[in-house]
Amino acid sequence: MTLQFSATALFAHHGGFGINVNPFETNLINLIIVIGVLVWFLRGFLGGMLERRRQAILADLSDAEDRLTRATAELTRAQGDLAAAQQKAETIRRDGVARAAAVREESEKRTIEEMARLKEDAVADLNAEAARVSDLLRREAARQAIEKALASLPKKLDAAAQSRLIDQSIRNLGNA
Template sequence: MAIMSTFSFLATAAAELAAEGGSEGGFGLNTNILETNLINLVIIIGVLFFFGRKFLGKTLSERRSKIEEAIQEAQKRQKDAATALADAQQKLAQAQAEAERIRAAAEENAQAAKAAILEASRQDVERLRETAVQDLNTEREKAIAELRVRVAAMAMQRVEVQLKERLDEHAQQTLIDRSIATIGR
C-alpha cells in the first residue's frame, strides 16, 4: 500500500511538471535530463525497489506463512474430520450389526417361544384327552359296578322269591340234610 501511495504521488508530481512545462512554450520534447527529473525518478524508483523489496518481501513472506499455516490447519481439520467420520461410520456399522444380531436373536427367541407354547398346548390337550378318557373309564366302571350291584340285588331278590315259592318245608329239610351230609364227608 505504501508503494501504491508513493507511485500515486510520483504520478501526480509528474503531471504537475508536465503542466508547468506545457504553459511555457507549448508542446515539445525536453531533452534536458536535469529538467525532466528523470534522474530523480530513477533514484526514487531505485530506492523504492531496494527498500521496498525488503518490506514487500517481508510482508509477502508473512502473508505466505499465514496462508501456509491456515492451509495446514485446514488440512489438519480435514484429517480430523475424516477420522471422526470414519469412526462414526465404524460405530454406525457396529450398531447396525448389533441391531441385526439382536433382531435375529429376537426372531429365534420368538420361534423358540412359539414352539414351546405349541408343544405345551399339545401336551395340555393330550393330558386333557387322557384325563377325559380316564374320567370316562372311571365313570363307566362306576356305572358297570353299580349295574352289577343292582343286577346282583335284583337276582338275589328273584332267587329269594323263587326259593320261597319252590321250597316248602319238606324241600328245605331235604336240602339241609344233603348239605350236612356233604360237609361230613
C-alpha cells in the same frame, strides 16, 4: 536552472508540441533515484510482509489439512461404528424374532400337551365312572337276581336244596 516542468514553457520554447530529452530539466534522474530507493527499501519491508503472510497462509492450509485428515478419520470411524451398531441392531432384531417364535411354539406345545392331559383325565374319569356304574349295575343286577331266585326257590325247592343253593351263592359272592 529550474527543475520545474511546465507545459507552456515547453510549447513556447519550441513553438509547438515536442519532447524534452534533457534529463536534468525533466527530473528523470530524480525519479529514477526515488523509484530505486523505494524499490530497495520496500523490497525488504513488503517482501517480509508478503513472506510472513505466505507463511501464515501455509500454516493455515497445513492446519486445515490436518483438521480435514482428522475429520476424515473421525468420519470413517463413525461410519464403522454406525455399521457395527446397525449390524448389532439387526442381530438383536433377528434374535428377538427367533425368541418370539420359540416362545410361541413352546406355548403352543404346552397348550397342546395340557389339552391332551385334560382329555386323558376326562377319559380316565369317564372310564372310572363307567366302571363304577358298571360295577354298581352288576351288583344291583346280581342282588336282584339273587332276591328273585330266593323268592322263587322256596316254591320250587325243598329246604335242603334251598340251603345248599344259598350256601353256594354266598360262597360265589365271597369269591367275587
